[in-house]
Amino acid sequence: MSKKKEDLSVDAFEYAAPQNLQDAVALLAEASGEARPLAGGTDLIAQMKENRRSPSLVVDVKKIPELNVLSYEAGLRIGAAVSCTQIAEFEPVRVHYPALAEACALIGSYQIQNRAALGGNFCNAAPSADAVPPAIAYGAALVIAGPNGQREIPAEDFFVGPGQTVLEKGEVLVEIVLPSPPPHSGAAYLRFIPREEMDIAVAGVGSFVQLSPDARTCGQARIVLAAVAPTPVRAKEAEAFLTGRALDETTLAQAGELASQAASPISDVRGSAAYRIELVKVLTRRTLGMALERARG
Amino acid sequence: MRQAIELNVNGEPHDALVDSRETLLDTLRYKLGHMGPKEGCGNGNCGACTVVLNGAVVNACLVFAVEAAGADVTTVEGVAAEGNLHPVQQAFIEHGALQCGFCTPGFIMSAKALLERNPNPSEPEIRLAISGNLCRCTGYDKIVRAIQAASQALSQTA
Ligand SMILES: Cc1cc2nc3c(=O)[nH]c(=O)nc-3n(C[C@H](O)[C@H](O)[C@H](O)COP(=O)(O)OP(=O)(O)OC[C@H]3O[C@@H](n4cnc5c(N)ncnc54)[C@H](O)[C@@H]3O)c2cc1C
Ligand code: FES
Ligand code: FES
Numbered sequence: 001m002s003k004k005k006e007d008l009s010v011d012a013f014e015y016a017a018p019q020n021l022q023d024a025v026a027l028l029a030e031a032s033g034e035a036r037p038l039a040g041g042t043d044l045i046a047q048m049k050e051n052r053r054s055p056s057l058v059v060d061v062k063k064i065p066e067l068n069v070l071s072y073e074a075g076l077r078i079g080a081a082v083s084c085t086q087i088a089e090f091e092p093v094r095v096h097y098p099a100l101a102e103a104c105a106l107i108g109s110y111q112i113q114n115r116a117a118l119g120g121n122f123c124n125a126a127p128s129a130d131a132v133p134p135a136i137a138y139g140a141a142l143v144i145a146g147p148n149g150q151r152e153i154p155a156e157d158f159f160v161g162p163g164q165t166v167l168e169k170g171e172v173l174v175e176i177v178l179p180s181p182p183p184h185s186g187a188a189y190l191r192f193i194p195r196e197e198m199d200i201a202v203a204g205v206g207s208f209v210q211l212s213p214d215a216r217t218c219g220q221a222r223i224v225l226a227a228v229a230p231t232p233v234r235a236k237e238a239e240a241f242l243t244g245r246a247l248d249e250t251t252l253a254q255a256g257e258l259a260s261q262a263a264s265p266i267s268d269v270r271g272s273a274a275y276r277i278e279l280v281k282v283l284t285r286r287t288l289g290m291a292l293e294r295a296r297g
Numbered sequence: 298m299r300q301a302i303e304l305n306v307n308g309e310p311h312d313a314l315v316d317s318r319e320t321l322l323d324t325l326r327y328k329l330g331h332m333g334p335k336e337g338c339g340n341g342n343c344g345a346c347t348v349v350l351n352g353a354v355v356n357a358c359l360v361f362a363v364e365a366a367g368a369d370v371t372t373v374e375g376v377a378a379e380g381n382l383h384p385v386q387q388a389f390i391e392h393g394a395l396q397c398g399f400c401t402p403g404f405i406m407s408a409k410a411l412l413e414r415n416p417n418p419s420e421p422e423i424r425l426a427i428s429g430n431l432c433r434c435t436g437y438d439k440i441v442r443a444i445q446a447a448s449q450a451l452s453q454t455a
Contacts, residue, residue: 010318011318012298012317012318013298013317013318014298014317015298015300015317015361015363017363017364017366038361038364041359041360041361041364042341042356042359045320045359045360045361046340046341046359049339049340050340058317058361060363060364062364085353108341108429109344109428109429109430110354110407110410110426110428110429111341111344111347111354111355111356111407111429112341112356112429114350114353114354114355115355115356115359115360196428197425197428198342198428198429
């Protein structure tokens with residue numbers, strides 16, 4: 001018992017670590033003050049230390065079996081509490097969803113990835129969240145449990161604004177579900193940061209391409225932009241433009257131009273709005289090129 | 298809220314009464330006397346607080362002690378076996394990979410974890426593995442050389 005440090009700048013809170021989903025939902029739904037789920041804590045604990053969040057109840061969701069699922073059968077199921085390290089090391093993710101594995105391995109450091117959950121990356125709802133664009137590009141859906149049962153929504157409909165999601169009081173994100181990648185498809189995620197690691201994206205782009213059955217043109221594309229709008233956004237005009245076209249360099253560059261029109265970035269210390277627009281063009285072109293290579297196998 | 302927890306630190310069981318606000322780092326340092334892990338930033342950026350929690354390196358400043366109830370924790374104090382320095386520790390000394398030493402316990406934990414998953418890392422792999430650890434003194438180069446030397450020493454004893 002050496003020199004006790006009594007600098008508890010965090011506001012007092014109750015802590016619970018329920019073993020099942022029903023209990024977690026009940027605790028969150030019945031709480032009188034602000035109640036927050038806790039996954040890896042790499043966002044929440046940092047925010048609590050800065051008094052940006054002061055929940056009076058913290059519900060640790062890491063002991064709930066449904067939130068620890070990680071399986072690949074008819075698609076990929078990732079429990080909302082599964083860590084980025086577990087995801088990036090899971091063989092089916094490396095083989096079938098390399099863009100997601102790469103994004104999980106970009107988040108912070110090894111120390112962070114060992115704690116940070118994909119569910120936390122979603123629920124923190126930072127516009128710069130790195131694992132979100134590839135998940136949406138692969139066509140992810142989110143399973144949400146609440147006092148009125150479960151619901152499933154497309155992942156791209158989850159975000160309302162910076163730090164805000166559609167989750168209602170008492171609701172918990174249970175799992176992220178990705179469909180099996182169709183034949184002749186591929187995806188990639190790239191972000192730009194001014195250093196090599198440990199920084200927040202100035203801009204990021206996740207792209208998915210599925211080739212037509214004869215492999216000559218683009219059958220379907222999804223392009224998701226990060227850190228250039230209040231939420232992650234799809235560049236639907238660029239996606240529509242690509243559909244049915246032969247994917248040569250010029251077409252990919254044109255898609256980049258169109259994608260940049262879906263961006264509504266702010267200027268901040270990380271970069272000006274104009275710079276972010278340029279980044280979206282370049283990152284879209286590059287990720288489409290990488291996705292195309294993967295689609296061609 | 299206070300809660301009694303058990304913690305296994307460096308192989309020894311401990312009981313502690315912790316406040317829910319208390320981080321694992323605070324408990325280790327101020328309740329259990331393990332002063333190896335340090336608080337640099339308190340927000341996951343510097344890695345001075347790095348410990349192994351149930352087999353994985355984590356920032357102890359971003360874990361509430363209550364979350365670690367029942368867990369196995371290794372701090373830098375638990376790295377030397379039977380009074381013999383671990384090859385990573387030995388290499389840090391021989392290669393002058395520290396000056397003030399504040400960051401060293403964190404680097405040792407990250408380096409040891411790296412060599413356990415990847416006994417022969419390339420230089421980029423080493424630099425990636427220590428990207429969550431900041432050092433204000435050495436300029437990193439001697440740390441990288443020390444980890445390379447530890448990798449060689451370990452492969453010779455293996
Ligand atoms: C040093 C450092 C570097 C970082 N680098 C990156 C980076 O490069 N890229 C990046 O994208 N992020 C980065 N982050 C942010 C963070 O690590 C990620 O967003 C991470 O995925 C959050 O996951 P978590 O499990 O730690 O979330 P937590 O902190 O546990 O939770 C985040 C939020 O989600 C809520 N929540 C968690 N789980 C659920 C659930 N199941 N249902 C409902 N709500 C839930 C919590 O209440 C909280 O509001 C970094 C953070 C740090 C400290
Ligand atoms: S004190 Fe924990 S990362 Fe800096
Ligand atoms: S030796 Fe001083 S911070 Fe690294």
